[in-house]
Structure formats: structure tokens, C-alpha cells
Amino acid sequence: MATDYDDVYFSVDNGLAESRYVFIEQNQLTERWQNHQTASYVIAETGFGTGLNFLAAWQHYQQFLETNPDTALTRLHFISFEKHPLSLNDLSQALKQWPELKEFGDQLIAFYPQIMTPGCHRIAFHHPVPITLDIWIGDVHHNLPEVPNISGGLVNSWFLDGFAPSKNPDMWTQKLFEGMAVLSAEDASLATFTAAGFVRRGLIEVGFDTQKAKGFGRKRDMLVGRFKQQTAPQSLNSRLYSRKGIRAGEDIAIIGAGIAGVSLAYALVKRGINVSLYEKNSAAALEASGNRQGAVYPLLSPNQPHVSEFFQHAFNYHHQVLAQLAQQQLEVEHDYCGLLQLAYNEKSQAKNLNIAQAGYPKNLVYPVDKATASELAGVSLDDEALFYPHAGWVNAKQCVQTILKAAEQSGLLSVHYEHELSEFELENKGCRLHLGSQVKQHNNIVFCQSHHLLNLPQAEQLPITPVRGQVSHIETTPQLSKLSKVLCYEGYLTPANQQQHCIGASYIRNDLSLELKANEAKSNLKAIRKCQPQPWNEQLKLANIPGRAATRCAVRDHFPLIGQLPNLEQLFSEQYQQQWQEVNPPSYGGVFVAIGFGSRGICSAPFATELLAAQLCNEPIPLKQSTLNCVHPHRFWNRRLVKNRPLALNYREFKNR
Ligand SMILES: Cc1cc2nc3c(=O)[nH]c(=O)nc-3n(C[C@H](O)[C@H](O)[C@H](O)COP(=O)(O)OP(=O)(O)OC[C@H]3O[C@@H](n4cnc5c(N)ncnc54)[C@H](O)[C@@H]3O)c2cc1C
Numbered sequence: 001m002a003t004d005y006d007d008v009y010f011s012v013d014n015g016l017a018e019s020r021y022v023f024i025e026q027n028q029l030t031e032r033w034q035n036h037q038t039a040s041y042v043i044a045e046t047g048f049g050t051g052l053n054f055l056a057a058w059q060h061y062q063q064f065l066e067t068n069p070d071t072a073l074t075r076l077h078f079i080s081f082e083k084h085p086l087s088l089n090d091l092s093q094a095l096k097q098w099p100e101l102k103e104f105g106d107q108l109i110a111f112y113p114q115i116m117t118p119g120c121h122r123i124a125f126h127h128p129v130p131i132t133l134d135i136w137i138g139d140v141h142h143n144l145p146e147v148p149n150i151s152g153g154l155v156n157s158w159f160l161d162g163f164a165p166s167k168n169p170d171m172w173t174q175k176l177f178e179g180m181a182v183l184s185a186e187d188a189s190l191a192t193f194t195a196a197g198f199v200r201r202g203l204i205e206v207g208f209d210t211q212k213a214k215g216f217g218r219k220r221d222m223l224v225g226r227f228k229q230q231t232a233p234q235s236l237n238s239r240l241y242s243r244k245g246i247r248a249g250e251d252i253a254i255i256g257a258g259i260a261g262v263s264l265a266y267a268l269v270k271r272g273i274n275v276s277l278y279e280k281n282s283a284a285a286l287e288a289s290g291n292r293q294g295a296v297y298p299l300l301s302p303n304q305p306h307v308s309e310f311f312q313h314a315f316n317y318h319h320q321v322l323a324q325l326a327q328q329q330l331e332v333e334h335d336y337c338g339l340l341q342l343a344y345n346e347k348s349q350a351k352n353l354n355i356a357q358a359g360y361p362k363n364l365v366y367p368v369d370k371a372t373a374s375e376l377a378g379v380s381l382d383d384e385a386l387f388y389p390h391a392g393w394v395n396a397k398q399c400v401q402t403i404l405k406a407a408e409q410s411g412l413l414s415v416h417y418e419h420e421l422s423e424f425e426l427e428n429k430g431c432r433l434h435l436g437s438q439v440k441q442h443n444n445i446v447f448c449q450s451h452h453l454l455n456l457p458q459a460e461q462l463p464i465t466p467v468r469g470q471v472s473h474i475e476t477t478p479q480l481s482k483l484s485k486v487l488c489y490e491g492y493l494t495p496a497n498q499q500q501h502c503i504g505a506s507y508i509r510n511d512l513s514l515e516l517k518a519n520e521a522k523s524n525l526k527a528i529r530k531c532q533p534q535p536w537n538e539q540l541k542l543a544n545i546p547g548r549a550a551t552r553c554a555v556r557d558h559f560p561l562i563g564q565l566p567n568l569e570q571l572f573s574e575q576y577q578q579q580w581q582e583v584n585p586p587s588y589g590g591v592f593v594a595i596g597f598g599s600r601g602i603c604s605a606p607f608a609t610e611l612l613a614a615q616l617c618n619e620p621i622p623l624k625q626s627t628l629n630c631v632h633p634h635r636f637w638n639r640r641l642v643k644n645r646p647l648a649l650n651y652r653e654f655k656n657r
């Protein structure tokens with residue numbers, strides 16, 4: 001019972017039967033799936049509640065796959081909007097009601113989002129049959145217009161649920177119906193338990209051919225509909241930030257086997273796509289992604305809500321990836337032990353205060369005083385801090401290797417080491433890649449080679465900056481071995497793993513050198529001593545292998561570049577600058593990038609590449625459109641165009657501005 005709405009989530013006697021009748025049968029899902037010609041099918045629902053409709057649809061899909069093994073439909077997506085998400089405990093209690101859904105309910109309970117921040121939470125379930133669930137937390141009126149659409153419309157069937165219109169009039173608005181129409185594919189179906197006249201009229205007005213049908217049980221009527229209206233013309237913003245996918249059956253080459261390339265490969269093979277991964281080194285994760293202990297926590301910046309949103313979802317998704325791997329007995333060394341972000345000077349105090357006052361959920365972050373921080377850390381500290389209870393560290397190298405192993409198990413991935421891409425050109429059917437003495441052809445290519453992308457003439461003007469970083473490995477001491485949380489200050493210090501801690505990291509722009517440098521090791525140690533002048537850090541000594549140096553790929557606005565590679569020659573042309581309001585921004589067809597992860601890629605690349613995989617497959621993308629625009633590779637120039645500023649800036653001018 002939802003007391004706020006004076007209505008029930010479902011009927012205890014026959015809720016499951018009602019869900020099946022109203023939403024599955026009356027949407028004619030079986031027939032529609034049998035006639036469906038493409039791999040992906042999208043159901044969208046208003047009001048996730050206990051997830052009963054979702055579980056019933058998932059179970060129905062399993063039965064459908066058993067009886068229709070040759071179906072074209074291999075990827076079912078379920079999008080649901082929920083303003084007041086149930087706690088895990090309440091959800092678990094409610095689902096006990098349905099023992100026949102237990103196999104599915106247990107999975108939902110295992111992966112149900114813990115940190116309920118607003119926006120889209122994606123869960124990619126593998127068992128018993130694959131399904132992708134996107135729970136959009138927040139009012140449906142706010143989130144519906146933020147769902148990234150695809151050309152031709154995203155949604156194939158609507159489950160129009162939510163409490164009864166009489167109990168919840170705020171939800172059943174014309175704005176809701178208009179939003180549904182925008183997202184609907186041609187002939188999208190609709191079913192709802194209500195037969196209210198204003199709902200029927202409202203749906204008809206936006207293009208749903210809507211009729212009454214026999215209601216469930218003793219209920220007289222309900223509504224069903226089909227979307228008949230053509231989709232609206234593209235707005236300027238959707239043109240500037242348009243995204244392209246690939247065609248069914250096409251393959252993809254990925255350049256670079258760091259966390260970005262490998263995560264993308266995994267996301268694509270899970271979708272049944274053939275992937276060839278090329279890496280110049282003799283193994284994966286030998287460059288930036290090869291650290292022993294990378295800190296995993298979200299970048300929060302209350303004054304930049306899109307930054308906070310992107311990194312919160314990336315952080316949640318990182319947890320999910322490791323949990324999904326563990327479910328396949330693929331373990332990655334990590335410890336989500338918690339992380340303290342120290343307020344060690346005036347600037348960091350102000351920053352922490354800003355975050356503390358921003359109203360984030362307590363299981364994401366909360367402020368602690370000096371005594372509590374010390375108690376949590378296991379060593380005495382000089383400052384108050386922010387505490388991220390679910391943050392921690394991960395063995396980055398092992399993370400890459402394990403994701404790669406999972407991807408290889410699909411049989412769809414071929415990995416080619418010691419293959420260095422020197423140039424590429426486009427031809428009719430795709431791309432020709434020059435890899436040492438070999439030339440390979442692929443339909444599409446994704447560059448995941450970090451700052452090395454600047455070596456290609458087509459990309460040398462991209463506004464990305466190589467930044468050298470050196471982490472030091474230090475031997476633990478009796479005092480320091482008590483450190484049980486990751487400490488973040490100007491640098492970071494991890495709890496011991498196999499008797500050693502990681503302390504880092506230097507940050508030197510435009511330095512491509514990779515040798516270990518004594519002065520940087522010293523400055524890593526100096527930073528912690530200066531910030532926390534405590535006895536436990538006086539005797540620190542470098543380990544036998546004293547550290548690692550690598551190059552980050554930084555972008556000024558902290559967002560990576562995810563999407564099509566801009567064709568900068570055409571972009572800077574007079575012709576485009578005259579026509580930019582009428583044509584899509586120029587890109588290289590079939591050429592994509594996933595680069596620019598700065599100091600956060602271990603945490604953010606799995607999510608960012610999931611966004612790209614969804615784009616490539618024309619599927620629902622789990623991020624608000626306005627935030628998705630922030631990772632669009634054209635954003636730098638789009639912003640200038642919209643502000644009527646001249647475009648003809650090259651990379652150096654961009655950087656120095
Ligand atoms: C010192 C340091 C500390 C860091 N600490 C953290 C942290 O605590 N937490 C965190 O989240 N992030 C951290 N980062 C950032 C994180 O490591 C990076 O953002 C991330 O590893 C980038 O992954 P990537 O796949 O884009 O790049 P990389 O891991 O560098 O992978 C790129 C790959 O492309 C290959 N390649 C390049 N050119 C070619 C070519 N022409 N042909 C074929 N292959 C090619 C390279 O060999 C490489 O394997 C740190 C980075 C550094 C340097």
C-alpha cells in the first residue's frame with residue numbers, strides 16, 4: 001500500500017494475473033515479438049513500483065525464447081520511470097508474494113540500485129535470460145523528455161501504469177502523453193488498466209489510436225492503443241548532438257586494449273557483435289590502465305550537475321560490472337572499503353562543504369569530523385573529511401584482464417597484440433586500417449587509444465591533452481598497515497594490498513616520458529606528509545618496484561569524448577559554418593572514439609563505453625540527453641556555434657583559452 005497515494009502497488013490476490021492480462025496480453029507481446037524483425041525491442045513503463053510488471057515481462061520473454069528459438073529478437077529492454085523508489089528491503093518483502101517469479105526476483109534484488117540518485121540506473125541482467133532494465137529515478141515528467149531517442153522512435157510497447165488517475169492526477173497529464181508520443185516507434189502498442197475518458201482523449205490527441213478493451217477480472221474496461229502519428233522533425237539541438245549507430249551484421253574494430261577498449265569490446269560482444277581488438281603492445285593494460293590500485297569514487301561537483309550525474313552513474317555501473325563478473329566466477333582484486341576526501345586546506349574545505357550541503361544520499365557521501373575520519377581510517381588524521389562508504393580501490397590491470405577474459409568467452413572477439421595502427425582511410429564498405437605491414441578492413445572502427453589518437457592526422461586537432469602521472473609503491477609499516485580507507489587529498493593513498501600501498505600521482509601536462517623519476521616519487525611522499533604531518537607517514541620507504549609512470553588523456557571539462565570522430569577539416573570549412581543549422585555536424589562515417597578519461601577512467605570507462613555500445617546498436621542509452629550531450633565529441637564546437645562565436649580555433653588555441 002502506498003499511503004501517499006492511498007492506492008495499492010498491486011492486488012495481493014491476483015496482482016500477477018492482472019499484470020499479465022493488462023500489460024502483456026493486451027499489448028499482444030507474443031504476436032508482436034513473433035513479427036519483430038530486428039534484434040532489439042523496447043518496453044517502457046510508468047511507475048516501477050515493486051517491479052512486478054518487469055518481472056512478469058522478463059519471465060514471459062524467457063518462455064517466448066523457449067518456444068521461438070529462431071526469433072530475430074535477442075535484446076529486450078525494459079525502461080521504467082519511478083518517482084519514489086522502494087527500499088531494497090520493501091522490494092524484497094513485496095516480491096515474496098510471487099514465488100513463481102523467484103528466479104527473476106532474486107536477480108532484481110541482487111542488482112537493485114543501492115544508491116538511489118536521480119537519473120537512469122542501468123542493470124544488464126544475464127540470467128536466466130538477458131534483459132536490460134533502465135530505472136529512471138525521478139518524476140516521469142522530468143525524465144521522459146531526457147530519454148535519448150533514436151530516429152524512428154525508441155519505444156515499441158508502453159505499460160501505462162502508475163496509481164489510478166483519481167489518486168495520482170499529477171502523473172496522468174497531457175504532457176506525459178506528448179512525451180510518450182515523441183519516444184514511440186511507428187505502431188508502438190500501449191496498454192493501461194484505466195479507461196478514464198480524459199486519458200483516452202489525451203492519447204488520441206497525440207497520435208495513439210486508442211480503444212477500450214475488456215478490463216481484468218471484474219473491471220469493465222481498460223485501454224489499448226497503437227501509435228499512428230509520424231515522428232516530429234529534428235530540432236536544432238538534436239541535429240547538433242545527433243548520434244549514429246551501425247547497421248545490423250556489421251563488425252567493429254577497436255584500437256587499444258586499455259580499460260576503454262576492453263570494456264567496449266565486452267559491451268559489444270554481449271550484444272552479439274563481432275569485434276577485432278588491436279593493441280600495439282604485447283598485452284592488454286600496459287599503459288594508463290595498468291596500475292595496481294586505482295581509486296574508484298565519483299567526481300561530485302554540485303555547481304556542475306552534469307559532471308556529478310555522469311560520474312555517479314559511472315561509479316554505480318563500475319560496481320555492477322564487478323558484481324556481474326563475480327557472478328561468472330571472474331574475480332577482480334578490489335576493496336570497496338570506503339574513501340575519505342580530506343579537507344586539508346581552505347580550498348578543499350570549501351569544496352567539501354559544497355558537496356556536503358548538496359543533498360546527496362548518505363550512502364553516496366557524507367561529512368565526518370576529524371575524530372570520526374581518524375576512526376574510520378584506522379590512522380590519525382589532521383582534518384575533517386567527506387566519506388564515500390561504497391568507494392574504494394580496484395586492481396586496474398586485473399580489471400582490464402578479467403573483462404577481456406569475459407569478452408573472449410563469447411567467441412565473438414579476436415585480439416591482436418603487437419598491431420600498431422599508423423593510419424586509416426575510409427572506403428565504400430567501411431575503413432582500411434594500416435597496422436604495421438598489414439592492412440585490415442572493417443565496417444566500423446572505434447579509437448580507444450587514449451592520447452595516442454593525436455598521432456592520426458584526422459584527430460590531431462582534438463582538444464585533448466596528454467598528462468604524465470607517476471604512482472609510487474611503498475612498503476607498509478606497522479602503523480600504516482592499519483590504514484583501512486583510501487585517502488584522497490592532492491593525491492591519494494590506498495590501504496595495503498600484499499604489504500604495499502599505492503601513493504600518487506604526479507600530474508605533468510604534455511610530458512610523454514615514461515621512465516620513473518626520483519623527484520616525482522619524492523613529491524608523492526611529500527604531498528601526504530605536508531597534508532597530514534603525522535607519525536605514521538614519517539618512515540615511508542619506496543618498494544622494490546618503486547612505481548609506475550603512464551600518460552593520462554585529459555579534457556578540460558572532465559568529460560570523455562564518446563561518439564563519432566568529428567571531421568575537423570569539414571567542420572572548420574566555410575561551407576559548414578554557413579549551413580550548420582541545417583546539416584548534421586560533419587563526422588567520419590563509421591569512425592568513433594572513446595577517449596579522454598583523465599584521472600578517472602578506471603571508474604568511468606565501463607559506463608562510458610556502455611553508452612557508446614548502446615548508441616552503436618541503436619538501443620536505449622542510460623543517461624539523460626542533456627548529460628549525454630556533454631560527452632559528445634562535437635560539443636566544443638557546438639557550444640561556440642550556438643553562441644555565435646567563430647569556430648576556426650585550432651587545438652592549441654582551445655587549450656590556451
Ligand atoms: C598515474 C595514474 C594514476 C591514475 N589513477 C587513477 C585512479 O586512481 N582512478 C581512476 O579511475 N583512474 C586513474 N587514472 C586514470 C586511468 O588510468 C585512465 O583514465 C584510464 O586508464 C584510461 O584508459 P584508456 O583505455 O583510455 O587508455 P590506456 O589504458 O592508456 O589504453 C590505451 C591503449 O591503446 C593502445 N594504443 C595506443 N595507440 C595505439 C595504436 N596506434 N595502435 C594500437 N594500440 C594503440 C595503448 O598501447 C594502450 O594499451 C590514473 C592514471 C594515471 C596515469
Ligand SMILES: C[S@@+](CC[C@H](N)C(=O)[O-])C[C@H]1O[C@@H](n2cnc3c(N)ncnc32)[C@H](O)[C@@H]1O
Pocket residue numbers: 008009010045046047048049050051052053054081082083084085138139140141161162163168170171
Ligand atoms: C501502482 S505502482 C506501479 C506498480 C509497478 N508497475 C509494479 O509492477 O509493481 C505506481 C508507481 O508509480 C510511481 N509514480 C507515481 N507518480 C509518479 C510520477 N509522477 N513519476 C514517476 N513515478 C510515479 C509510484 O511511486 C509507484 O511506485
